[in-house]
Amino acid sequence: MSAAAAPPPKKVNRIGLDVLPYKGGKTTLCAGCGHNSISERIIEVLFELGIEPHSVAKMSGIGCSSKTPAYFLSQSHGFNSVHGRAPAVSTGALMANRDLRGIVVTGDGDTASIGIGQFIHMLRRNVPLVYIIENNGVYGLTKGQFSATADRGSKQKSGVINDMTPIDCCLMGIELGATFVARSFSGDKKQLTNILKACVSHRGLSLVDVISPCVTFNDHEGSTKSYSYVKEHEMALHDVSYVPYYEEIQVDIEEGEVRDVTMHDGSHLRLKKLGRDYDPTNKRQAVDAITDAEKSGEILTGILYMEQGRDTLHDMLGMVDEPLATLPQSRVRPGPEALARMMEELR
Amino acid sequence: MSTIEVSPVASRTGGQSYRVINDWSIQVATVNGSGSQTANNILMRSIFQMGIPVSGKNLFPSNIAGLPTWFTIRANKHGWIGRKKEIDFLVAMNPETAREDVLKLEPGAAVVYDAPLKLNELRTDLHFYPVPFDKLVVPVCPEVRLRKLVRNMIYDGVVGHLLGLDFEEMKKALYKQFGARKAKAADLNWNAIQAGKQFAEESLPKMDSLWAERMDKTAGKIIIDGNSAAALGCVFAGVTVVTWYPITPSSSLVESMIGYLKRLRIDKETGKATYAVLQAEDELAAVGMVIGASWAGARAMTSTSGPGVSLMAEFVGLGYYAEVPAVIFDVQRVGPSTGLPTRTMQGDLLSNALLSHGDTHHPILFPSDPAECFSMAGEAFDIAEHFQTPVFVNTDLDLGMNNWMADPFEYPTKPIHRGKVLTAEDLDRVGEFARYRDVDGDGVPYRTLPGTKHPKAAYFTRGSGHNDRAGYTEREDDYVNNVDRLSRKFETMKKWIPAPEMQRSEKASIGLVYCGTTRWAVEESRDQIAREYGVETSFLRLKGYPFTQELEDFIHAHERVYVVEQNRDAQLLALMKLDLPVPLLSKLRSIRYYGGMPLDARTVTTKFVEQEGL
Ligand SMILES: Cc1ncc(C[n+]2csc(CCOP(=O)(O)OP(=O)(O)O)c2C)c(N)n1
Ligand code: SF4
Ligand SMILES: [Mg+2]
Numbered sequence: 001m002s003a004a005a006a007p008p009p010k011k012v013n014r015i016g017l018d019v020l021p022y023k024g025g026k027t028t029l030c031a032g033c034g035h036n037s038i039s040e041r042i043i044e045v046l047f048e049l050g051i052e053p054h055s056v057a058k059m060s061g062i063g064c065s066s067k068t069p070a071y072f073l074s075q076s077h078g079f080n081s082v083h084g085r086a087p088a089v090s091t092g093a094l095m096a097n098r099d100l101r102g103i104v105v106t107g108d109g110d111t112a113s114i115g116i117g118q119f120i121h122m123l124r125r126n127v128p129l130v131y132i133i134e135n136n137g138v139y140g141l142t143k144g145q146f147s148a149t150a151d152r153g154s155k156q157k158s159g160v161i162n163d164m165t166p167i168d169c170c171l172m173g174i175e176l177g178a179t180f181v182a183r184s185f186s187g188d189k190k191q192l193t194n195i196l197k198a199c200v201s202h203r204g205l206s207l208v209d210v211i212s213p214c215v216t217f218n219d220h221e222g223s224t225k226s227y228s229y230v231k232e233h234e235m236a237l238h239d240v241s242y243v244p245y246y247e248e249i250q251v252d253i254e255e256g257e258v259r260d261v262t263m264h265d266g267s268h269l270r271l272k273k274l275g276r277d278y279d280p281t282n283k284r285q286a287v288d289a290i291t292d293a294e295k296s297g298e299i300l301t302g303i304l305y306m307e308q309g310r311d312t313l314h315d316m317l318g319m320v321d322e323p324l325a326t327l328p329q330s331r332v333r334p335g336p337e338a339l340a341r342m343m344e345e346l347r
Numbered sequence: 348m349s350t351i352e353v354s355p356v357a358s359r360t361g362g363q364s365y366r367v368i369n370d371w372s373i374q375v376a377t378v379n380g381s382g383s384q385t386a387n388n389i390l391m392r393s394i395f396q397m398g399i400p401v402s403g404k405n406l407f408p409s410n411i412a413g414l415p416t417w418f419t420i421r422a423n424k425h426g427w428i429g430r431k432k433e434i435d436f437l438v439a440m441n442p443e444t445a446r447e448d449v450l451k452l453e454p455g456a457a458v459v460y461d462a463p464l465k466l467n468e469l470r471t472d473l474h475f476y477p478v479p480f481d482k483l484v485v486p487v488c489p490e491v492r493l494r495k496l497v498r499n500m501i502y503d504g505v506v507g508h509l510l511g512l513d514f515e516e517m518k519k520a521l522y523k524q525f526g527a528r529k530a531k532a533a534d535l536n537w538n539a540i541q542a543g544k545q546f547a548e549e550s551l552p553k554m555d556s557l558w559a560e561r562m563d564k565t566a567g568k569i570i571i572d573g574n575s576a577a578a579l580g581c582v583f584a585g586v587t588v589v590t591w592y593p594i595t596p597s598s599s600l601v602e603s604m605i606g607y608l609k610r611l612r613i614d615k616e617t618g619k620a621t622y623a624v625l626q627a628e629d630e631l632a633a634v635g636m637v638i639g640a641s642w643a644g645a646r647a648m649t650s651t652s653g654p655g656v657s658l659m660a661e662f663v664g665l666g667y668y669a670e671v672p673a674v675i676f677d678v679q680r681v682g683p684s685t686g687l688p689t690r691t692m693q694g695d696l697l698s699n700a701l702l703s704h705g706d707t708h709h710p711i712l713f714p715s716d717p718a719e720c721f722s723m724a725g726e727a728f729d730i731a732e733h734f735q736t737p738v739f740v741n742t743d744l745d746l747g748m749n750n751w752m753a754d755p756f757e758y759p760t761k762p763i764h765r766g767k768v769l770t771a772e773d774l775d776r777v778g779e780f781a782r783y784r785d786v787d788g789d790g791v792p793y794r795t796l797p798g799t800k801h802p803k804a805a806y807f808t809r810g811s812g813h814n815d816r817a818g819y820t821e822r823e824d825d826y827v828n829n830v831d832r833l834s835r836k837f838e839t840m841k842k843w844i845p846a847p848e849m850q851r852s853e854k855a856s857i858g859l860v861y862c863g864t865t866r867w868a869v870e871e872s873r874d875q876i877a878r879e880y881g882v883e884t885s886f887l888r889l890k891g892y893p894f895t896q897e898l899e900d901f902i903h904a905h906e907r908v909y910v911v912e913q914n915r916d917a918q919l920l921a922l923m924k925l926d927l928p929v930p931l932l933s934k935l936r937s938i939r940y941y942g943g944m945p946l947d948a949r950t951v952t953t954k955f956v957e958q959e960g961l
Pocket of ligand 2: 028029033064141216
C-alpha cells in the first residue's frame with residue numbers, strides 16, 4: 001500500500017505545491033503496520049503547513065520504523081543511518097546546517113535500547129528537531145523480540161511474558177530536558193496530526209512517542225501494544241487542536257475549557273479540557289500523571305509537557321546565523337597574517 | 348657519550364682533557380602533579396634559543412598526581428631529535444625512583460640530586476652534585492604553598508650553570524612561558540632560578556664534561572607539539588564541525604583547537620562562531636555527528652585514540668559504503684584494550700586501514716612532525732570531501748603530546764577543495780542526478796547537500812544495498828557494480844595521497860620503509876649504520892595509504908627492504924602484503940619495536956645489524 005492517504009489530486013498548499021513531493025516511495029512494510037499511518041500523518045502535516053520539502057532532513061536509525069523516511073517526502077534528503085544512532089547523525093547534520101528541519105523517525109529498539117545513550121544526550125542538548133518514536137514494544141525487523149518499552153506482563157507471540165520494567169521514553173524525556181513531550185497513537189489520526197503540527201512550530205526538541213502496533217508480531221491477545229488494547233486503554237489528556245500562525249483564529253476561547261498556547265512561530269496550540277485540568281508546562285504534574293496512568297494501566301496521550309524559550313543547541317553553540325556547511329573560504333580560513341602571528345608566538 | 352672515556356677528575360678550572368659539546372641528554376625525574384613541566388619546558392627552550400637542536404619527551408603515568416614521571420631533553424648538534432636511550436645528566440627529584448634512576452646510568456654521567464637523598468653513596472663512577480632544594484627555596488619563596496612548584500625552578504638554575512647555558516635565554520624563555528599577565532609569578536620563578544645558579548657557582552665545581560655552546564641551527568624554527576599543530580591545521584583547513592570524547596593522548600588536540608578557534612574564527616561583525624565544537628557522549632556519537640555534519644556539507648572532524656577507534660567501527664563502515672566524508676585523527680597509544688594509555692605505539696595501522704565489517708578500505712595519512720600534522724590536516728579534509736569517505740590521520744602519543752622543534756608552518760597555497768558537490772544551478776545544467784553513478788570514470792560520484800532547493804536534489808542515504816540512484820536494492824549485479832566502483836575510487840585516491848619522501852642511493856642494495864615518527868629513529872640509525880658498519884641504505888618514508896607506485900618501484904630497486912615500525916605484529920608489513928604484488932613480498936624484512944617508548948636509533952641499528960649479520 002502507498003503511505004499517502006491522498007488529499008484530492010489537484011489541491012495545492014500555501015506554497016503552491018501539490019501533495020506529490022510530500023509523498024515518498026511505495027511502502028514495503030506489512031499492510032496495517034502502525035508505522036504506515038504515521039508516515040501518512042507526516043505527509044499530511046508537512047503538506048498542509050506548506051513546509052518546503054528541500055528544507056527537511058529525514059533521519060532514522062535501523063528497523064521497520066527507520067525505513068519509513070523512504071516512504072514520505074521524496075524531495076527531501078534522507079539518511080537511514082545505523083541502529084540507534086539517528087540522534088548523533090541528526091545532531092551533526094543540524095550543527096552543519098541550522099536551517100534544516102530535522103525530522104527523525106526511530107523505533108523503540110533504536111531509542112530505548114541500543115541508542116538510549118545517544119537519545120538521552122540529544123535530549124539534554126535540546127537539539128531543535130522532531131523526534132518520533134514508532135513504539136510497538138517489539139523489534140519488528142528482527143521478527144518480534146521484546147523491546148525495552150514492552151510492558152511488564154505483556155505477552156510475546158510465542159507466549160513468553162515480559163518480566164522486566166519498561167522504559168518510558170516520555171518520562172525520560174521530561175526528566176532529561178526535552179522541551180516538548182507528547183504521546184499519541186498511530187490509530188488516532190486527529191490527535192497525531194495536531195501534535196505533529198505543534199512539533200513543527202516548537203523551537204527546540206520535540207519528542208513524540210507514538211504507540212504504533214506491529215500487526216505481524218505484537219497485535220495479539222495479551223499484548224499491551226495491540227490495536228485493540230491501545231484503543232481500550234488510551235486516555236487522552238485533552239483534545240488537541242492547532243491553528244497555524246498564518247490563519248485567523250475562528251472560534252472564541254471558552255474560559256476555563258480551553259488552554260491556548262502561543263508557540264514560538266505565532267501558531268496556536270489549543271488544548272481542550274477532557275475531564276481533568278492539565279497544565280503541560282508543569283513538570284511535576286506531568287511526571288505524576290504519567291506514573292499514575294502507568295499504575296492504573298492507562299495509556300496517557302496528548303501533550304504531556306512543554307517548555308518554551310529554552311536555549312537550543314544552536315543558541316548554546318553560539319554559531320553564526322548562516323549554515324556552517326556553506327560558509328565561503330574567506331570566512332573559515334584565517335589569513336596569512338594570522339598564521340604568521342601564531343608562528344611568531346612559537347619561536 | 349657512552350663511547351667516550353670520561354676523566355673523573357675534570358674540573359671547571361682545569362684538567363679537562365675534552366668537552367662533550369651539544370651532544371647529551373638530560374633526564375629530570377619528578378613526581379607528576381608537582382609542576383615540573385614548566386621548569387622542563389624552560390630548560391628545553393633555553394637550549395633551543397641558543398641555536399642547539401633539541402627535543403623533549405615526557406614519560407608520564409596514567410594518573411593525575413603522585414606517580415613518577417621522567418622528562419628527557421636531548422641536545423644534538425647534528426640535529427638528531429629522536430629519542431636517545433642513554434642518559435648523560437640526571438636530575439633526581441623523586442625519592443621513589445632516585446635509586447633505580449642512578450643505578451641505570453652509564454659510568455661518567457652527571458647527577459644533580461636532592462641532597463638528603465644521599466645518592467652519592469650508591470656509586471663511585473658518576474659525578475654527583477648535591478643540592479639542598481628545601482633550604483634554597485625558603486628565602487626565594489616565602490609562601491609555603493608555592494614552594495613545591497618553585498623548588499623545581501631551582502634545578503633549572505643549577506643545570507643551567509653546570510652546562511653553561513645562557514641565562515639571558517633562560518630568562519627570555521621563562522617570561523615567554525608565563526606571559527605578561529603572570530609577570531609576578533615569573534619574577535618569583537626567576538629568583539628561584541638565580542638561587543640555583545648562585546648555589547651552583549659557589550658550591551658545585553664542574554666535574555663532568557658536558558657543555559652547551561651557542562650554535563645557529565634553530566633559526567626560524569618553532570617549538571610545538573603535534574596535537575596543537577594538527578589543531579592549527581584544522582583551523583586553517585576551514586574545519587566547521589568538531590566533535591570529540593576525551594582520551595589520552597588525543598584530548599589536547601581538540602582542547603588546543605578550541606583555543607585557536609576562539610582566537611581566529613569568531614566573526615568580526617557578529618561576534619559569533621564560524622564553527623561548532625561539541626563534546627560527545629562517546630566516540631560512537633562523536634563520529635556519528637561527524638558523519639551527519641559532513642553529509643550536510645560541513646568540514647567535520649573528530650580526534651581519538653585506539654579505544655575510540657574501536658567504538659567508531661560501525662559508523663566508519665557506513666561512511667565508506669554510503670560515501671560520507673569524515674576526518675578522524677587517531678593519536679595512537681599502546682593497546683590492546685586500555686593498554687598503556689601514556690605510552691606510544693603505531694598500533695592502529697591495520698584497524699585504521701580496514702576498520703568495520705564487510706570489505707572496507709580507508710585512506711590514511713602519516714604525519715611525522717608538527718609541520719606535517721598541520722599540512723596533512725588540510726589534505727585530509729580535501730581527500731575526505733573529494734572522495735566522500737572517512738580519512739584517518741594516524742599520529743601517535745610521541746608526536747601528539749611531546750614538544751618538537753619544527754619548521755614553521757606554511758600557509759596553504761591551494762584553495763579549500765569541497766569536491767563534487769552539485770548546486771541547484773548545476774542540477775539545472777546537468778538535468779539528471781544519480782547519486783552513485785560513476786559519471787567521470789574515476790569511481791567518484793557527485794553529491795548534493797541537504798537544503799539544496801531543487802526538485803532533483805534529494806537522494807536517500809543508506810548503509811543498506813543501493814543502486815546508482817541511491818535506491819534500495821538486493822540485486823547481485825547492483826551490489827557488485829557498486830563495490831567495484833568503490834575499489835576504483837580507492838585506486839584514484841593514489842593520485843591524491845602525498846608522495847613518499849625517499850632517497851635511493853645508487854650504492855645501496857638495502858632499503859628501509861617506514862612511516863610517522865619512526866622517521867626520527869631511522870634517519871639517525873642510517874647514519875649509524877653507514878658510519879659504524881660502512882653500509883649505505885636507501886629509504887622511503889610513506890606519507891599515506893593507499894600505497895602508491897613509488898613503493899613498488901622502491902622495493903623492485905633493492906635486494907632487501909626492511910619495514911620498520913612500532914608494533915608487535917608488523918602491521919605496516921601486513922598491509923603491504925595485502926596490497927603489493929606477490930613477487931615483491933619475498934624481499935621484505937621486518938624491524939619492530941613495541942615497548943611503548945619513542946623508538947630510538949640504536950634499537951633500529953642493533954636489530955638491523957643482527958638480521959644482516961654484520
Ligand atoms: C548493531 C546492530 N545490531 C543489531 C541489528 C539488528 N536489528 C535491526 S533492526 C533491530 C531492531 C528494530 O527494532 P525497533 O527499533 O523497535 O524498530 P521496529 O522494526 O520495531 O520498527 C535490530 C536489533 C542491527 N541492525 N545493528
Ligand atoms: S514486522 Fe511489524 S513493525 Fe515491521 S513492518 Fe511488519 S508490522 Fe510493521
Ligand atoms: Mg519496535
